[in-house]
Amino acid sequence: MSQLNYKHLHYFWVVAQEGSITRAAERLGVAIQTISGQLSLLERQLGKALFNSQGRGLVLSDAGRVALGYADQIFQLGDALVDAVQHSDSGATLRLRAGISDGIPKLLAYRLLSTVTEMPADVRLICDEGEFESLLAELALHRLDVVLTDRAAPVGGNLKVFSTRLGEFATGLFATRGMAERYRSDFPQSLDDAPLLLPTRHNALRGRIDRWLERTGIRPKIVGEFEDSALLTTFGRGGLGIFPAPLALAEQIAAQLDAEPIGAMSGVSEQIYAISSERRIHHPAVEALCAAAPQAAAEPGV
Structure with missing residues (x-):
């Protein structure tokens, strides 16, 4: 198969969001024929129809839903790449992308992560919440820097992630x-x-x-x-x-x-772990989180 044309994929992505080629063309400022033609080229390359007609609009086919999932990930990574490169030489803001397992008490997550905001560096905290397995997958794809969860990562398997116990509450x-x-x-x-x-x-x-x-x-x-x-x-x-x-x-x-x-x-007790994608933690904010966690766990509440 020839290499994927990302302009074709982008047109498909916008059509999927808008639900019609006409609205996608208006959003992108291109001719309807341009989008229609390049969408046809993408479908021909993939060997599957990505849309089905429904009234005056379009709905995703089964293959289209699969393709949209990948397109979402690709263009989210593209946005992250642009942001990272633009801020690579500023040194002003340290970004920490943290995933929080939905079973962890949110006040506890706040107590642990608030230590990061007290660092001398200017820190931007980006938090995502979800199920344990989904967050580990995001970590393995380097979309997260750390995952806070109530259990250690499973040993073995294809995921190369490592657990640091933050403490017991x-x-x-x-x-x-x-x-x-x-x-x-x-x-x-x-x-x-x-x-x-x-x-x-x-x-x-x-x-x-x-x-x-x-x-x-x-x-x-x-x-x-x-x-x-x-x-x-x-x-x-x-x-x-x-x-x-x-x-x-x-x-x-x-x-x-x-x-x-x-x-x-x-x-x-509530056991909390920080899971990272590297055995040795190099992210300054994750290091600060792990260093401050034992004190947070030791503070009496009653």
């Missing part, structure tokens, strides 16, 4: 003020049949909480399970139930979620 149970006063007395036995909000079983913390419940013999009423930690705490703030969170964040949780600690779960 002792975990307790929190609730709105009235609910906390109700269940704080005779903790943890008071939790029998109490409404409890938990992370899903995809989250490493969930297994530790389940084992704690088994050890204590407590049988709460699980009223909600959440993949996203921010959604979990939002429901907790609304008074739907008791929720787990790092005890070190008690002050921030009180201020932002209007919730109080009920008690600590002995032996249960």
Whole structure:
């Protein structure tokens, strides 16, 4: 196959975004015939139709959806290349592209990443949130500098990424003020049949909480399970139930979620890792993050 013509791909990308060749031509300032002709050349090269007609517009074919996914990545990388080259000799701003696993408490991610903003250098923090596997893939493609997550990267396989343990954060149970006063007395036995909000079983913390419940013999009423930690705490703030969170964040949780600690779960902790694409960390902001993390984990919350 001959080398891909990126001008043809760009025209396809814009047509996919606009939903019609006419609107794409207006956006690009070229003739409709130009886009139509070069789109046909791209389809001929790929051997697949990229669009199907629908009314007066176009919709992507199955092959077109595949091509669009790659085109999105290619042109996002192109934008990043231009930005990196334009700022390569300025030395003014240090960029840290951090991926945050959706199971990590957002207040905890803030505590860890805020150390980066305190560096002497001017730092621009770019954060992305997503599922563990997706973030690792982005890291492997060098679209991220570091991933904060609740587990180490898997050993072996094709992904060349490396884990640095940032620390453990002792975990307790929190609730709105009235609910906390109700269940704080005779903790943890008071939790029998109490409404409890938990992370899903995809989250490493969930297994530790389940084992704690088994050890204590407590049988709460699980009223909600959440993949996203921010959604979990939002429901907790609304008074739907008791929720787990790092005890070190008690002050921030009180201020932002209007919730109080009920008690600590002995032996249960939130483990946080920084995953990078190199065994030795060279990014100054990632180095600062890893150096400051033990202090953040050691700070008492209650």
